[in-house]
Amino acid sequence: MTGRVGWRLALLGLAAASSVSADRLHFASGESIETARWWVEGETIVYETAEGTVGIPRTLIERIEATAAPGARPPLVAPPSVVSTPPRDPRPLLERAQRAFVARDFELASSLYLDVLEDDPRATDARIGYALSQMALGADGSAMQVVREGVRLAPASAALQETLGALLDRDERVEEALRAYRRAFELAPSDRLRERILRAERELSAARDYDFAVSSHFQLRYDGDVDVALANRVLELLERLHAALTETYQHTPLQPIVVQLLPREAFRSVTQAPEWVGGVYDGKIRVPLGGLTRVGPAAERLLAHELTHAIVQSKSRGAAPRWLHEGLAQLAEGRSLSASEAQALRALFDGAPESRWAALPFRYDLALALTQSLVERQGLDALVEVLDHLAQGLDLDAALERVYGERHADLLRECALALLEKRAP
Secondary structure, three states: OHHHHHHHHHHHHHOOOOOOOOEEEEEOOOOEEEEOOEEEEOOEEEEEEOOEEEEEEHHHEEEEEOOOOOOOOOOOOOOOOOOOOOOOOOHHHHHHHHHHHHOOOHHHHHHHHHHHHHHOOOOHHHHHHHHHHHHHOOOHHHHHHHHHHHHHHOOOOHHHHHHHHHHHHHOOOHHHHHHHHHHHHHHOOOHHHHHHHHHHHHHHHHHOOOEEEEOOOEEEEEOOOOOHHHHHHHHHHHHHHHHHHHHHHOOOOOOOEEEEEOOHHHHHHHHOOOOOOOOEEOOOEEEOOOOOOOOOHHHHHHHHHHHHHHHHHHHOOOOOOHHHHHHHHHHHOOOOOOHHHHHHHHHHHHOOOHHHHHHOOOOHHHHHHHHHHHHHHHOHHHHHHHHHHHHOOOOHHHHHHHHHOOOHHHHHHHHHHHHHHOOOO
């Protein structure tokens, strides 16, 4: 995909150049170039530039304007059909791309969106769809290239500005992201954009004087109360956890993972999380470890929990349900269901009819109980396989049936009955 995008951008870059006494080639994108010599080779228009010879599909040329001065070298072959070639209707391709995106087939969606862009570089929906597909695959570099070109072509597109902001934010370029979010909000105000702006402002305010460190798989931001040697030990711990967890899940996120060590007050301000929350993964790992003086077991458990979220999110392409996210993260920090938690769940199941168990609101202890029961049943590798099926576009019940032969409601019912059977006499 990136090679085709690079070619497209290189071609549009050439459109800014011109030559003396030349015909003008007008592209469907609205750009144009001048060339002293061009000719036709099958379905390709070939023309000369100062950098060399360039060949492009005839379908990308809207018309050719004869502007060469008398005596200029003529084209080798005139293409009488070039100006009359009707553009391809992009709607069928765009609809196919959108169906592939909804089905979470992001590779196919990317390819189809790119086909639309080759026909119509001003197709904003296709640019955003391509960018979101590439982001889901962890290929933010390709997404950024296409979005920046889109902003150049359509600077008044709020959707492109917002997507640019999201990409910059994921790359820890929060100040630039904030500018893009504010521009998008000026163009099309929304509650979603307002929240993104407020979060970016809180993050900049909390971390303006923070230090920065990097390792193979992480970008670490930390406050001044953490010295460099300790920050390096945190990175070493993160890399050890990363090696273990990526081996467990047979998956390595393509993008570096951003980790922020924040003082507790700043953590609450940035995340708006309640007091009992020990860490957050919202595309970045944010933990209240500012002022850290040593890397102990508590810090290791917390980082293992949040890093599991990052890997599960990437592995499942964002499709893992919350109960599975939290169940796996709790297992990663070494938790198991306590006696008091088991008793609380028994009371919960006793207080609701069996037909409503699957509709019970989310609870951390219930997420842990169900995940733990599935691991005891077939091992952790089975849940890793479920994540693979979710990434391939299967819904939760279909993914669970592939691995366990049962749907979510049935598996939860078995977990509940097993807990009730262990009731103390």
